[in-house]
Amino acid sequence: MDLIPVEIGPLNPQVQDLAVGAVLFAVCFLCLVPLLRRMNRVLEAREQATDGVTAQAEQLRAVAEEKRAEIEAELADARHDAARTRQRAEAEGAVLIAEARADGLRERDELLAQAATRIDSDLTAARAELHDHLPELAEKLASRILGEPIGPGTPARAADTS
Numbered sequence: 001m002d003l004i005p006v007e008i009g010p011l012n013p014q015v016q017d018l019a020v021g022a023v024l025f026a027v028c029f030l031c032l033v034p035l036l037r038r039m040n041r042v043l044e045a046r047e048q049a050t051d052g053v054t055a056q057a058e059q060l061r062a063v064a065e066e067k068r069a070e071i072e073a074e075l076a077d078a079r080h081d082a083a084r085t086r087q088r089a090e091a092e093g094a095v096l097i098a099e100a101r102a103d104g105l106r107e108r109d110e111l112l113a114q115a116a117t118r119i120d121s122d123l124t125a126a127r128a129e130l131h132d133h134l135p136e137l138a139e140k141l142a143s144r145i146l147g148e149p150i151g152p153g154t155p156a157r158a159a160d161t162s
Helices: 015-146 157-159
Strands: none
Touching: none
16 A cells, blocks of 8 residues: 555555554664763763863953952052152162261361361461571571671671660
């Protein structure tokens, strides 16, 4: 018995062939369904594992980015602190140098004033001593120039005084 009443050759299937084919298909389908379900579960587990690892990697990347941002912020703060400390140290150094220069100038001025005072006193003492010996030195010089001894009791001196 043909399924289609028109004669088309081998393309016209018999009803019993179709029934056997449908039964065999149902048996194969029922045998393959558990296998297909298991394959679907394995594929889903693999996809979840892949997505889970990807999600975990994204979380780790986000945490790493946060840590990197925190470290960069701390480094920037440390650089600013170092710059402020360096600037403060330079200012303090400049103040210390200015104070040392002022102390040095003050000590120099004191030393110069003491030296000038000492020189003035030594000059006054030397003038006084020289003034005391001036007549004696003048007599010696005159004796050398004239070639004769001149003394307090010599006749040339007595003639000059008269």
